[in-house]
Amino acid sequence: EIVLTQSPATLSLSPGERATLSCRASQSVSSYLAWYQQKPGQAPRLLIYDASNRATGIPARFSGSGSGTDFTLTISSLEPEDFAVYYCQQRSNWSWTFGQGTKVEIK
Amino acid sequence: EVQLVETGGGLIQPGGSLRLSCAASGFTVSSNYMSWVRQAPGKGLEWVSVIYSGGSTYYADSVKGRFTISRDNSKNTLYLQMNSLRAEDTAVYYCARFYTLVQAFDIWGQGTMVTVSS
Numbered sequence A: 001e002i003v004l005t006q007s008p009a010t011l012s013l014s015p016g017e018r019a020t021l022s023c024r025a026s027q028s029v030s031s032y033l034a035w036y037q038q039k040p041g042q043a044p045r046l047l048i049y050d051a052s053n054r055a056t057g058i059p060a061r062f063s064g065s066g067s068g069t070d071f072t073l074t075i076s077s078l079e080p081e082d083f084a085v086y087y088c089q090q091r092s093n094w095s096w097t098f099g100q101g102t103k104v105e106i107k
Numbered sequence B: 001e002v003q004l005v006e007t008g009g010g011l012i013q014p015g016g017s018l019r020l021s022c023a024a025s026g027f028t029v030s031s032n033y034m035s036w037v038r039q040a041p042g043k044g045l046e047w048v049s050v051i052y053s054g055g056s057t058y059y060a061d062s063v064k065g066r067f068t069i070s071r072d073n074s075k076n077t078l079y080l081q082m083n084s085l086r087a088e089d090t091a092v093y094y095c096a097r098f099y100t101l102v103q104a105f106d107i108w109g110q111g112t113m114v115t116v117s118s
Helices: none
Strands: A004-007 A010-013 A019-025 A033-038 A045-049 A062-067 A070-075 A085-092 A095-098 A102-106 B003-007 B010-012 B018-025 B033-039 B045-051 B057-059 B067-072 B077-082 B091-099 B104-108 B112-116
Touching (some): A010 A019, A019 A033, A033 A062, A045 A062, A070 A085, B018 B033, B018 B091, B033 B067, B033 B077, B045 B067, B045 B091, B057 B067, B077 B091
Parallel strands (some): A010 A102
Antiparallel strands (some): A004 A019, A019 A070, A085 A095, A085 A102, B033 B091, B091 B112
């Protein structure tokens, strides 16, 4: 099973600041890496697929990069609605795994 | 409108059984990979099971042999039969479409809570 490790666990930032979230895979996942945003009491929402492609309706301030084992989600300038938990996810053969999440909180 | 609506959660004693349902609208369940993903209180997301469009099914090791995923094409509905439930199965259960073109879960239901406790 491929393990995804996200860092940091918590990111304390102010609105307008840049957020950089990391996701590292225990072995290569090529570019098949997705990112999700989850707010309290809500289902996850797809942000990024194939490492760098924004899903429908996702603002341009969200961007993804990376391939192989190291991936990054960047929020260029945090808006109040961006404070949430973010998860990365991969699929390999018949198994899907998520990272443990990064909470982006207001400083 | 494209949406998924889960039902069937509740409080169940350890060792008991429960069946979750996920009704889809706006797309066809049988033409897609459909999954269940759960989230224990205060914890992260855990993939549980998938059913492929061709009917193949796969499970996380934590539920293998206890949970069964299935679908009813006539009702456009996904199911999760959960047997021999344990306290550690307590979670919000989400159904989600895994869209193979983007290799990601692009449609999620609102979730249904399952509590396993005596």
